[in-house]
Amino acid sequence: MTDTTFAYHQAIALADLPVYEAEAFAEKLGSCLAQGLRLLCLTALAREAEKTSLLAVFTNDATQKLTAFCAKPLTSLPSLADSYPSVQLFERELFEDYGVKFPGHPWLKPVRQTPDNTPQRYPFFRTDGREVHEVAVGPVHAGIIEPGHFRFQCFGENVLNLEIALGYQHRGLEQCLLQAKPSARLPLLECAAGDTSIGHALAHAVLMERLTGLTVSDRSWHLRRLALELERLANHIGDLGAIAGDTGFLPTSSWNGRIRGDVLTMTAILTGNRFGRGHIAVGGVHNDLDAELCADLIHRLDFARRDALGSVKVMLTSESVLDRLRTTGTVSLKDAKALGLVGVCAKAAGVVCDARLTAPLRPGQNFIPAKCETGDVLARVLVREEEMRASFAMVEDDLCALEEGSPEERGYAPSPILPTGMLAVAQVEGFRGEIVHLAVTNEHSGFQVYKVIDPSFHNWQGLAMALRDNQISDFPLCNKSFNLSYCGYDL
Amino acid sequence: MNTAFFSYLANLALALLLAPLLFGVINRVKAKVAGRHGKPLLQTYYDLAKLFRKSEVISPTTGLFFQLAPALQLVAILAALCLLPLGGNASPLAFAGDFLLAAYLLGLGRFAMIVAALETGSSFEGMGASREAAFSALAEPIFFLAISVLTSLHLDLGETHDWAFSLSLLFGGQSAGAWLSGKFELLLLPIVFFLLLLVENSRIPVDDPTTHLELTMIHEVMILDHSGPNLALILYASALKLWFFASLVAGLLVPDLGAMGFLLWIAVIFLVACAIGLVESSMARLRLKRVTTFLGGACAMAALVLIFSQMR
Numbered sequence: 001m002t003d004t005t006f007a008y009h010q011a012i013a014l015a016d017l018p019v020y021e022a023e024a025f026a027e028k029l030g031s032c033l034a035q036g037l038r039l040l041c042l043t044a045l046a047r048e049a050e051k052t053s054l055l056a057v058f059t060n061d062a063t064q065k066l067t068a069f070c071a072k073p074l075t076s077l078p079s080l081a082d083s084y085p086s087v088q089l090f091e092r093e094l095f096e097d098y099g100v101k102f103p104g105h106p107w108l109k110p111v112r113q114t115p116d117n118t119p120q121r122y123p124f125f126r127t128d129g130r131e132v133h134e135v136a137v138g139p140v141h142a143g144i145i146e147p148g149h150f151r152f153q154c155f156g157e158n159v160l161n162l163e164i165a166l167g168y169q170h171r172g173l174e175q176c177l178l179q180a181k182p183s184a185r186l187p188l189l190e191c192a193a194g195d196t197s198i199g200h201a202l203a204h205a206v207l208m209e210r211l212t213g214l215t216v217s218d219r220s221w222h223l224r225r226l227a228l229e230l231e232r233l234a235n236h237i238g239d240l241g242a243i244a245g246d247t248g249f250l251p252t253s254s255w256n257g258r259i260r261g262d263v264l265t266m267t268a269i270l271t272g273n274r275f276g277r278g279h280i281a282v283g284g285v286h287n288d289l290d291a292e293l294c295a296d297l298i299h300r301l302d303f304a305r306r307d308a309l310g311s312v313k314v315m316l317t318s319e320s321v322l323d324r325l326r327t328t329g330t331v332s333l334k335d336a337k338a339l340g341l342v343g344v345c346a347k348a349a350g351v352v353c354d355a356r357l358t359a360p361l362r363p364g365q366n367f368i369p370a371k372c373e374t375g376d377v378l379a380r381v382l383v384r385e386e387e388m389r390a391s392f393a394m395v396e397d398d399l400c401a402l403e404e405g406s407p408e409e410r411g412y413a414p415s416p417i418l419p420t421g422m423l424a425v426a427q428v429e430g431f432r433g434e435i436v437h438l439a440v441t442n443e444h445s446g447f448q449v450y451k452v453i454d455p456s457f458h459n460w461q462g463l464a465m466a467l468r469d470n471q472i473s474d475f476p477l478c479n480k481s482f483n484l485s486y487c488g489y490d491l
Numbered sequence: 492m493n494t495a496f497f498s499y500l501a502n503l504a505l506a507l508l509l510a511p512l513l514f515g516v517i518n519r520v521k522a523k524v525a526g527r528h529g530k531p532l533l534q535t536y537y538d539l540a541k542l543f544r545k546s547e548v549i550s551p552t553t554g555l556f557f558q559l560a561p562a563l564q565l566v567a568i569l570a571a572l573c574l575l576p577l578g579g580n581a582s583p584l585a586f587a588g589d590f591l592l593a594a595y596l597l598g599l600g601r602f603a604m605i606v607a608a609l610e611t612g613s614s615f616e617g618m619g620a621s622r623e624a625a626f627s628a629l630a631e632p633i634f635f636l637a638i639s640v641l642t643s644l645h646l647d648l649g650e651t652h653d654w655a656f657s658l659s660l661l662f663g664g665q666s667a668g669a670w671l672s673g674k675f676e677l678l679l680l681p682i683v684f685f686l687l688l689l690v691e692n693s694r695i696p697v698d699d700p701t702t703h704l705e706l707t708m709i710h711e712v713m714i715l716d717h718s719g720p721n722l723a724l725i726l727y728a729s730a731l732k733l734w735f736f737a738s739l740v741a742g743l744l745v746p747d748l749g750a751m752g753f754l755l756w757i758a759v760i761f762l763v764a765c766a767i768g769l770v771e772s773s774m775a776r777l778r779l780k781r782v783t784t785f786l787g788g789a790c791a792m793a794a795l796v797l798i799f800s801q802m803r
Contacts, residue, residue, distance in 0.1 A: 135614040135706075142703040157618075157779060246707075248699040248776035254525035320696065320774040328778065472618070473779045476704040 005065045008359045011211050011424035014045075014440055017055075018069045025054065025071035026078045032058045033084045037067060039340065040425060041438050042090035043451045044098050051075055052098040055449070057425055057438060061358040066425060079105035086340030089457065112167030112490055114139070115149055125163050127153040132160065135472065139168050146486035154472055162467040162475075164460050169490040177450040182415065189437075190277050193454050193488030198231040199430030200452070201280035203437040206361060207426035208282040211441060212416035219402065219409045220284040221362055226398040227267065227276050227285075229391040232431040234263040236384045236391070237308050239483045243381060244315050246477045247324045252315040259307045266300055269293060288410055294403035298396065305392045312385050325378035329466035329478035332375055341462045343433015343455040344387075345482055348372045348379035355429035377481040387431075418445045432456060432485065454488030495580055502578035502753055506738075509757070510730040511535035513737065513764045520768025535730065539723050547719030553610045560607035561717065561724035567600035568731045575738050576663040578753025579745065585659035590638050593658060594631065597691070597735075600728065601627055608713040615705045619712035622779070626697065626709070629786045630690045637683050637793045641666060644677070644800055662742025664752065671746055676799035679792050681743045685763065686789040688736035692729065694767055696777040696785065707776075737763040 006012045020028055033039065037058035045053040051073035058067040071077070079102035081088035089111060094100040096110040107123075115122035126134070133154050139147035147168035153161040176188055189204045190197040202224055209216065216224075241256025264274040271279035271287050279287055289297070315321050331341070336349035346353050347370050354369030370386035372379035418441045426437045433455030440449040463482045467475060515532035522529025531537070549558065571593040574582055582589075605624055608616040638661065645655040648669065654660045670677040690697050693710035705712050714725050741759035745752060777785055 133614065133617075135618070137706065142705060244775075246702075246704065248695045248702065248771070249774070250521060250525050250772050254527060318773075318775065320777070323781070324775045324778055471779055473707040475706050476702075477707075 003067055004069065005060075005067050008059065008064050008066050008425065008427065009210055009363075011213075011419075011422045012068065014070075014421045014423050017423070020069060020071055022071060022074040022077050025056075025069070025074075026080065028069060029056055029087070030080055030083070032056075032067060033080065033087070039084075039086055039090070040066070040427070040436050041451055041453060042087065042094070043438070043449060044094060044100075045070060045440065045449060046073075047098055048073055050099075052094070052100050054094070054100075055423075055440070057423075059358070059427075061353065064358060068423060074100070076101040076103060078103060079108075081105045085338045085461075086458070089461070110167075112170045114167045114170075115165050122165065124151050124165070125153070125161055127160050129155070131155060148486050150475070152467075152472055152475075157471045157473065159467045159470055159472050159475070162464045164464055166460065166486055166489050169487040171491070173491040174450055174452060177452075178447050186280065186282070187277075189452070191487075192452055192491065193456070193485040194275065195235055195485065196231065196430045196432065196435065196454070196488065198227045198276040198280060199428055199435050200437075200454075201276075202228055202361075203426045203428040203430075203435045205280050205282045206428060207424055207437045207439055208416065208418075210424040210426065211418055211422055211439065214283045214416055216284055217409060217411040219288075219405050219407075220411065222398045222401050222405075223270075223285045223288065223410070224280060225361075226395060226402070227270060227279050228428070228430075229394045229398070230263060230267045230270070231276060233304075233308075233388060233391045233395070234260050234267065235431040235483075236388045237263060239480065240312055240315070240381060240384055240388075242480045242483070243325075243377070243477065244321065246480050247321055249315060249318060249321050252311050255307065255311040259304060259311060262300065262304045262307070266297055266304070269297060269300075282416065284410060288407040289399075289402050290407065291403050294399050298399050298403070301392065301395060301399065308388060308392075312388070316381070316385070322378065324477070325381060326376060327374075328377045328474050329470055329481060330374065330376045331462050331466050333373075335465050336375065336462065339461045339465065340458050341433075342458055343430075344380055344383050345375075345459055345462045345466075346433065347383045349375035353434065355427040355434045359427040361428070377477060380481040418447075420445075430455065432483070432488075433459065452491060454485055454491075456484040456486075456488045459484050460489060496583055498750070498753075499577060499580040499583060502580055502756075503573065505753075505757065506572060506577060506731070506734050510734040511539060511727065513730060513733050513761070516761055516764040517768040517771070520765050521772050524769065524772035535726065539727060542718075542723035542726065543720050545719040547721060550611055550716050552612045553607075553716065556603075557607045557610045557716070558721065560603040561721040561728065563603040564600035565724045565728040565731070567596045567603070568728050568735065571596040571600075572731055572735050572738075574658055575735065576659040576742060577738065578756045579664050579747060579749075580753075581659035581663055585657045587653040587656040590635075590656070590658050590661070594634055597732070598627070598631070600732075604713055604725075607717075611716045613716065615708075615712050616715060618706075619709055622709045623713060626690055626782055626786070629783060630687055633683065633786060633790045633793055634687055636790065636797070637680055637687075640680065640793060640797045640800060643797070644669060644674070647800075662739060664742075664745060664747030666743050667746035674800060674803070676796050677743070679796045681740045683789050683793045683796075684736065684739045684743065685766065686785070686792075688733070688740065688763070689767070689770070690782070690786065690789075691736060692733050695771040696774055697782050699776050707779075733764075734760065 004017050037060050040057045040059050042056045045055045053073045054071040079091055081091055091102045091105055092111045095108050102108055135152040137150040139149045149165040151163045152159050186201050189200045192200040237256050238260040241253050245253035267276050268274045279285055331349050333350040336346050336351050342353055350373045356367040357369050370383045372382050420443045423440050428435045436453040438451040439447050442448040466478050514535045519529045519532055574584055574589045574593045576582055605620040608620040641661040642655050698709040737760040740763050741756050744759050745756045
C-alpha cells in the first residue's frame with residue numbers, strides 16, 4: 001500500500017488511511033523513523049473487546065507534509081523504543097491508558113501514575129553502590145510551583161541519573177474534551193497549561209478550522225499572532241529573570257519580574273485578561289483594537305523592548321553569570337534529536353525546529369527560527385533572547401497593521417458543524433515549543449479522538465538527560481532553563 | 492585598667508545589640524541597587540522577636556543534640572567574639588595563641604550544626620552539611636596563613652612573642668599603623684578576610700542566602716528542620732558571626748585612635764555590610780566546583796602579602 005501524505009493544513013478522511021496488521025504497522029513505524037520523519041503522535045483510535053486500533057502521524061519538516069496510517073485492533077506491538085527513543089513515551093502512554101503491550105520496551109511503566117506512599121509500588125531506577133546516595137525531591141516543593149517528583153541517584157555531588165515522576169495533576173483532560181459541549185472546549189484547553197492559554201486555544205481553533213474548512217480574516221490572524229507573541233514575550237522575559245534569580249544575580253531577576261508584568265498588562269489591554277483567556281475563538285478572535293489602543297500598545301511596547309533587552313544585556317555581559325551558565329546542563333544534538341525534543345531546548349542544541357517555519361499558520365511567511373549549538377543553559381538563554389527580539393518585531397508589525405485597518409474587517413465565522421470521520425492536525429509554536437493537537441471526528445459532530453501534546457511531554461526527558469554527569473546543585477538552574485509545564489504533561 | 496575593661500564591655504554590648512542590624516543593612520543595599528524599597532532595616536529584630544515567641548516543632552528522627560546545637564553554636568561564637576579586640580580595646584581574655592582558640596570555637600559551633608543537620612536524616616541536610624564541612628576545612632588554612640602574615644609582621648616590628656600571637660594585638664590598631672606607615676601590601680589582608688567572611692557567612696558568591704532551592708543551599712539547608720526559639724538562636728548566632736568577621740576587617744583598617752576609635756570601628760563594620768550588599772547585587776553565585784578556585788585566590792593573596800612583607 002502506498003503512503004498517504006497530505007499537507008499539514010489539510011484534513012483527511014480516516015477511511016483514506018492505510019491500515020496495517022500489528023507486525024507491518026511496527027515495520028512501517030520503523031521505516032518512517034529511519035527516513036528521518038518526526039513522529040507527531042502515536043495514539044489509540046478505538047478500543048473494542050480488549051483490542052486497540054492505533055493511529056500514527058509523522059511529519060516531514062522539510063516538505064511540510066504529514067504521513068498517517070493506522071493499525072488494526074491489536075493487544076501487543078513490538079516496541080521500537082530501544083532503537084528510536086522518541087517513541088518510548090507514546091508506547092508507555094498506550095500501555096497505561098489502553099493496556100497495549102510492547103514487548104522489547106526497555107522499561108514499560110506508566111507515564112502518569114504517581115508514586116504513592118509505598119515506594120515499592122512505583123519502580124524507580126536505582127543505582128547500586130555503597131557510596132551512591134539517593135535524593136528525593138517533591139512532589140511538594142519550596143516556592144510556588146507545580147507538583148512533581150524528582151529522584152536523583154548521586155555519587156557525592158554528581159548526578160548519575162535523574163528520574164522524573166509526574167502525573168499529580170492528571171485530570172483526564174482529553175477524555176473531558178470528548179464529552180464536553182462545543183462551547184466548553186476552548187475554556188478547557190486554555191487551562192491545559194495555564195501559562196500557554198493562547199498557544200493551546202489557538203491550536204484548538206486552528207484544528208477546528210482545518211476540519212471544517214473555515215478561513216479567518218487577515219485582521220483576525222494579526223490579532224491572534226499578536227496574542228501568541230505577547231504570551232511568548234511575557235514568558236521568555238519571566239524565564240530569563242528566573243534563570244538570573246537562580247544564579248543569584250539580582251539585577252535582571254528584579255527587573256524582569258516587573259517587565260513581564262508590563263507585557264501581561266499589554267495582553268490584558270488586548271484581551272481583557274492578563275493571560276489572554278477568552279481571546280481566541282474558532283474562526284476568529286473575540287477582541288479587537290481601535291487605532292487609539294494600537295498607538296497606546298506601540299508606545300508600551302517600545303518601553304518594554306528597551307527595558308527587556310537592556311535587562312538581559314546586563315545579565316549577558318556579567319562574566320560571573322556567563323561562567324555559571326556555560327557548560328551547565330548540556331543536551332547534545334544527538335540526544336535532542338533521538339528523544340524528539342522540541343522548542344527552546346531543541347533549538348539550543350542545534351535542531352532546526354519551529355512550527356512557525358515548519359507549519360506556518362498563514363503560508364508564505366519566511367520565518368527563521370533561533371538556533372544555538374552548545375545545548376547548555378547559556379544556549380537556552382540565548383535562544384530565548386533571540387526569540388524575544390523576533391517576537392518584539394512581530395508584535396510591532398501586527399500592531400502597525402492593525403492600526404491601519406479597521407475593526408470591521410475582522411469578520412467572524414459562525415459555529416461550525418464538524419464533518420464525520422476526518423483527521424486533522426494543528427501545530428502551533430507556543431513559547432515552550434511546538435504544541436500539537438490532533439483530532440478525529442465522529443458521526444455526531446463530536447470527536448472520536450482528541451489528542452493534546454504539550455512540548456513538555458517530550459522535553460521532560462531532555463531535562464533528565466541534561467542532569468547526567470552534572471552537579472546536583474545545578475538542578476534548579478537547569479530546571480528553570482527548561483521551564484517545563486507539569487500540568488501540560490499530566491493533562 | 493578599669494576604664495579599659497568597661498570600655499570593652501560597652502563595645503561588646505554594642506556588638507550584641509547591633510549585630511542583627513547588619514542583615515538589615517545588607518538587605519537594604521541590595522534592595523536599593525535593584526530599585527526596590529526593601530524590607531525594614533530592623534526586620535531581623537522583628538524576626539527574632541517573632542521566633543522567640545513561637546513554639547517549636549521537633550522531628551521525631553532527631554535526638555538531643557539537635558536541640559542543643561543552636562545554643563552550643565551561639566555560645567561558641569559568643570566566646571570567640573569575646574577574644575577579639577572590640578572597638579580598638581584589647582580583650583580582657585587575650586593570651587598568646589588565642590587566635591587558635593577563636594578559630595576552633597567557630598569550628599565547634601559549626602561542628603554542632605553539622606551534627607544536628609545529620610541527625611535529621613534528611614538527604615538535603617546531609618548534602619548541606621557535607622558542603623559546609625568541605626568549604627570551611629578549605630577556608631581554615633587561609634585564615635591561619637593570614638594570621639601568620641600578621642604575626643611575622645609584628646615580630647619584625649619588635650613585639651614580644653606573647654603579644655604577637657594574640658588577636659588583641661593583631662587586630663587592635665597597630666596593623667593599621669603599619670600600612671599607614673608605608674607597608675601597603677598589608678591592604679590585601681582586609682580583602683582576604685573579606686573573602687573569608689563571604690565563605691564563612693554563606694554569602695554570594697559562595698552561597699545564596701535568599702534562595703529557596705534546597706538542592707543548591709549550604710547554610711540554609713542545614714537549618715531547615717529548626718524552628719521557633721532554636722531558629723532564633725541560629726539567626727542571632729549568624730549575625731554575631733558576621734560581626735566577628737567584619738570586626739577582623741575593621742581591626743586591620745582602623746588605626747589606634749584612642750577612646751573615640753570605636754566609632755570609626757563600627758562605621759567600618761557597617762561599610763563591610765554595605766560591601767556585602769554591593770557584591771550580592773552585582774555578581775552571580777559561583778557554581779559549587781568553583782568555590783575552591785575562589786578560596787585558592789584568597790590563599791594566593793595571603794601568600795603574596797607574606798612574600799612582599801618578608802622581602803622588605
